[in-house]
Amino acid sequence: MVRNIVRGGIAVLGSTGSIGTQALDVARALNMRVAALAAESNIALLEAQAREHSVPLVAVRDTRAADELAKRLRDTRTRVVPGEGGIRQAAVAPGAETVVVAVVGAAGILPTLDALEAGMRVALANKETLVCAGKLVMESARDHGADILPVDSEHSAIFQCLQGRAVAERLILTASGGPFRGMDAAALKSVTPEMALRHPNWNMGRKISIDSATMMNKGFEVIEAMHLFSMPLERIKVLVHPQSVVHSMVEYTDGAVIAQLGPADMRIPIQYALTYPERDPAPAGTLDLTAVGALTFEEPDEGTFPSLGIARRAAALGGTACAVLNGANDTAVRMFLENRISFDMIPALVGAALDKLPIEKNPSLQDIISAVDSASGFVERMCS
Numbered sequence: 001m002v003r004n005i006v007r008g009g010i011a012v013l014g015s016t017g018s019i020g021t022q023a024l025d026v027a028r029a030l031n032m033r034v035a036a037l038a039a040e041s042n043i044a045l046l047e048a049q050a051r052e053h054s055v056p057l058v059a060v061r062d063t064r065a066a067d068e069l070a071k072r073l074r075d076t077r078t079r080v081v082p083g084e085g086g087i088r089q090a091a092v093a094p095g096a097e098t099v100v101v102a103v104v105g106a107a108g109i110l111p112t113l114d115a116l117e118a119g120m121r122v123a124l125a126n127k128e129t130l131v132c133a134g135k136l137v138m139e140s141a142r143d144h145g146a147d148i149l150p151v152d153s154e155h156s157a158i159f160q161c162l163q164g165r166a167v168a169e170r171l172i173l174t175a176s177g178g179p180f181r182g183m184d185a186a187a188l189k190s191v192t193p194e195m196a197l198r199h200p201n202w203n204m205g206r207k208i209s210i211d212s213a214t215m216m217n218k219g220f221e222v223i224e225a226m227h228l229f230s231m232p233l234e235r236i237k238v239l240v241h242p243q244s245v246v247h248s249m250v251e252y253t254d255g256a257v258i259a260q261l262g263p264a265d266m267r268i269p270i271q272y273a274l275t276y277p278e279r280d281p282a283p284a285g286t287l288d289l290t291a292v293g294a295l296t297f298e299e300p301d302e303g304t305f306p307s308l309g310i311a312r313r314a315a316a317l318g319g320t321a322c323a324v325l326n327g328a329n330d331t332a333v334r335m336f337l338e339n340r341i342s343f344d345m346i347p348a349l350v351g352a353a354l355d356k357l358p359i360e361k362n363p364s365l366q367d368i369i370s371a372v373d374s375a376s377g378f379v380e381r382m383c384s
């Protein structure tokens, strides 16, 4: 339940990425103050962003890149802070009331927890944080009276469908099916990273594009929805909807289904997370349903795309199983992008990590971080 109306400054973690740059588009359009930025190493773009928005604090995870950026920004009032510690400082920067967490992977966990502990609103794009540490993150939000607003389009859709209504019976997450929908398992063996990066409807970062192609992204989203909306796993359904117009749906006990529709433009859910409960005009175009023509729905092909079932298995196991899922997937995706393994090896390696690695049932934060690392190491060893 989101309580507060917030419309102050923002911090954007992962500001140079797909979500981060779109969050800054929204900030520009709404004239919002940007109190902090953070990224891994793209200092050319960080410098331009810092200058445009007169940002007081910029964090760069790569320490050498941070030194170089500090030199470049010497003529400004921007302070540059390095390393993971710097990213965590940016998450709770003075003047930021909302932090957009749009870094990729498990790097989102600690800054998200820091922001929640500080009672800030978190506009959460980084689904891996909830996949790995959903229970701890939701508990922290509750304990500190902090709000988490979903940025993922499906979860933003569900959040919007739930406004002011009774408890939902089922959540229905839609999935585009990715670039390989309709292909068979034999054909998937030879797909290349370039083919996998070409998503039919969304222009996204490299890692999430591969997750969409394997459908692990939808598995992650099922886990994300479980935590965000306190919904049991078996009451979250996935439907393939290739047009990406219906962003997700909620089914109520009387059989009524409420859906949220809109153009496939991430600036809409980003903006809603920043302005909730208000709505402002958005730079995205309006939805022309006559141009879309037909909306179609089909069951996911879990035989050809086993990742969704693997993610459900991890969710049912609980404890550190989802951290293992994330760590193994992260490394397998990186290896595929480096042309070191074939596409069909991604789910094979993630499934093997889940079978072989020990699961801690009641994990601490440190157990979760260790589980991510050991799953990543497991995949590296399997492929060396």
Ligand SMILES: NC(=O)c1ccc[n+]([C@@H]2O[C@H](COP(=O)([O-])OP(=O)(O)OC[C@H]3O[C@@H](n4cnc5c(N)ncnc54)[C@H](OP(=O)(O)O)[C@@H]3O)[C@@H](O)[C@H]2O)c1
Pocket (backbone or CB within 6 Å): 013, 014, 015, 016, 017, 018, 019, 020, 038, 039, 040, 041, 042, 043, 061, 087, 101, 102, 103, 104, 105, 107, 125, 126, 127, 128, 151, 152, 153, 202, 203, 204, 205, 206, 207, 208, 266
């Ligand atoms: N893109 C979408 O449409 C979309 C939709 C829904 C959810 N999401 C989720 O949003 C998150 C971001 O996705 P994206 O597509 O925007 O990714 P992206 O384009 O690859 O951008 C990632 C951003 O995170 C930064 N970064 C990477 N590792 C970091 C680290 N260890 N510490 C600090 N910063 C780090 C990158 O900096 P550099 O540029 O310097 O490398 C970049 O700014 C992911 O969790 C994804 O699942 C994305």
